[in-house]
Amino acid sequence: MFAFLLAVPALAADDESEKAAVMPPQAMHVIHISVDGLRADAVTRRSPEDLPNLYRLRNEGAFTDNARTDFYRSNTLPNHTSQLTGRAVLGPNGHGWTKNSDPEPGETLHSHHGEYVASVFDVVHDNGLSTALYTTKSKFVLFDQSYDGVNGAPDLVRADNGRDKIDRFHYDSDTETVVDAFVRDVEREQYDYAFVHLRDPDSAGHRFNWNMRSGSSYLSSIERVDRLVGQILETVTSTPGLAGNTVIILTSDHGGGGSFHNHGDPAHIENYTIPFYVWGFGIAPSELYALNGETRLHPGMSRPDYEAAGQPVRNGDAANLALAHLGLPAVPGSTLNAAFDLRAFRADDIPSPSIAEETREAPDTATASAR
Numbered sequence: 001m002f003a004f005l006l007a008v009p010a011l012a013a014d015d016e017s018e019k020a021a022v023m024p025p026q027a028m029h030v031i032h033i034s035v036d037g038l039r040a041d042a043v044t045r046r047s048p049e050d051l052p053n054l055y056r057l058r059n060e061g062a063f064t065d066n067a068r069t070d071f072y073r074s075n076t077l078p079n080h081t082s083q084l085t086g087r088a089v090l091g092p093n094g095h096g097w098t099k100n101s102d103p104e105p106g107e108t109l110h111s112h113h114g115e116y117v118a119s120v121f122d123v124v125h126d127n128g129l130s131t132a133l134y135t136t137k138s139k140f141v142l143f144d145q146s147y148d149g150v151n152g153a154p155d156l157v158r159a160d161n162g163r164d165k166i167d168r169f170h171y172d173s174d175t176e177t178v179v180d181a182f183v184r185d186v187e188r189e190q191y192d193y194a195f196v197h198l199r200d201p202d203s204a205g206h207r208f209n210w211n212m213r214s215g216s217s218y219l220s221s222i223e224r225v226d227r228l229v230g231q232i233l234e235t236v237t238s239t240p241g242l243a244g245n246t247v248i249i250l251t252s253d254h255g256g257g258g259s260f261h262n263h264g265d266p267a268h269i270e271n272y273t274i275p276f277y278v279w280g281f282g283i284a285p286s287e288l289y290a291l292n293g294e295t296r297l298h299p300g301m302s303r304p305d306y307e308a309a310g311q312p313v314r315n316g317d318a319a320n321l322a323l324a325h326l327g328l329p330a331v332p333g334s335t336l337n338a339a340f341d342l343r344a345f346r347a348d349d350i351p352s353p354s355i356a357e358e359t360r361e362a363p364d365t366a367t368a369s370a371r
């Protein structure tokens with residue numbers, strides 16, 4: 001059943017959904033960056049001179065400063081699980097992972113949920129493409145454990161690439177070390193989908209609070225993150241194989257400061273308001289709500305639940321947004337952006353079908369030789 005689900009793109013029959021399911025221009029690589037504890041206004045209260053690289057993503061890309069975390073939880077591991085699986089934390093379709101500490105050895109998303117929870121890694125890997133996860137918190141071993149050679153689902157899509165869905169898992173608590181490793185590695189091997197987690201704003205926030213005053217540790221940590229994002233941008237634009245065909249998605253698991261030295265209250269605006277930036281190949285410079293008037297509703301200061309008629313842009317949209325740009329089907333079992341209806345491109349900008357097909361085949365070849 002898994003294979004059938006994967007093989008069918010997320011298309012629906014009625015006019016409205018068909019319009020929404022127009023595929024974006026085909027990118028070869030997606031780099032999905034999550035900046036832990038990044039408040040959207042920690043960027044907008046600063047200037048482009050302070051944060052040149054985050055502003056570059058905003059100015060050249062499609063962005064919003066008013067995306068939402070998961071409705072139920074505004075903490076790290078549950079929200080990253082949403083970002084990687086395209087599911088809410090709770091509810092009938094939720095992934096169900098509410099713990100925010102290191103998992104027990106052998107504990108997986110599936111053992112906890114009672115059935116397999118597929119992720120963006122499943123779809124990319126099973127289609128013969130390469131994946132990586134670079135993280136600065138040890139609890140992300142949850143994903144390595146869940147999608148390793150034992151606990152990952154059998155690959156039933158085309159060639160069998162084995163059960164291990166994450167080709168490279170790299171953890172170090174030091175953010176600069178992780179980004180150095182990432183840029184060094186991608187110069188050698190251009191992963192088709194890579195996830196990079198940067199912890200610094202969250203760490204500064206817990207220690208010194210989400211202090212928005214000039215010179216605070218929290219704001220300094222974002223300048224450091226900006227430099228690291230700049231390192232990744234520089235690598236993308238200067239590395240043959242990545243330049244001109246890569247999409248970067250940058251968002252956060254939660255903001256912070258709505259709770260004392262914390263972000264645990266999911267009903268507090270400072271915790272649930274996060275940025276969502278999309279930059280790179282085929283991306284239209286735009287504000288995401290302006291571009292997605294038919295499928296997303298700017299939430300103002302509110303916190304819509306999953307039943308609300310107008311849904312906000314959520315960090316959990318990222319998994320399927322990445323897959324849409326890679327020309328792959330949605331994550332099986334996902335509900336957030338499962339119809340690929342969050343657009344970061346203009347339909348007029350889509351290349352002709354022949355060009356799209358050519359680029360579609362390229363990642364397979366590249367991956368085969370890289371293995």
Ligand SMILES: [Zn+2]
Nearest residue numbers: 037076202206
């Ligand atoms: Zn935290």
